[in-house]
Amino acid sequence: MGFWDIFWFIIWSFFFVAYLMVLFSIIGDLFRDRELNGWWKALWIIFLIFVPFLTSLVYLIARGRGMAERSATQAHAAKQATDSYIRDVAGKSPSDEIADAAKLLEAGTITTEEYEMLKAKALS
Template sequence: MPDFFVNLGSIIWYTLTIVIFISYLFALFSIVGDLFRDRDLSGGMKAVWIFFLIVFPFITALIYLIARGGGMAERAQAQAKQAKEATDDYIRSVAGSPADEIARAKGLLDAGTITTEEYTKLKAKALA
């Protein structure tokens, strides 16, 4: 058999091995992230899962994905929803309402900082 096919087989095998290993690492990080995200699971059970992930990594990862895999998506979705709500609340608190912007512009107009023309532009922008 020519060396080309032996080397090609080795390249394919190594590539497949690397892809499988990286996929395992992604699954492992997802599992660990899910363990610490779950508020219903006690600290002792989290420690047991981590212990078994270290001692018997592949079998424990498979068991975890079978036993608790369905809830992983729900917990990730709940965390994403909570993060979005927090971001939206922050944006609302920083942005203020159009009435606040108009009141600030009116205060600047009364103080003589801006002209009537600039006030009209700011008012139109706040109402848009």
């Protein structure tokens, strides 16, 4: 194999992987779209199987804006879910923990020694 054979192999491999990414992106968008009827989804899939390049081009032209909006909406929802999870898992700030311990001390639920231990743990 010569240099040009390897070069063209790399170029064709790149285009094939790019095509697969577009194809899976379109299929993912089809099933993410809640407004599109199931029959239309099936029709798009059938055309993607039998006339893949033309169908991909038509899909990107006809539904590209909606595709971008659905993708952005999904990314925003995933970010919100991640942020919410991080806030829930992260716990309270040290000042919040000390304030809660002070309320427990005032209510007589814990002793002064326990309050001091909770305060030291929160500040560490």
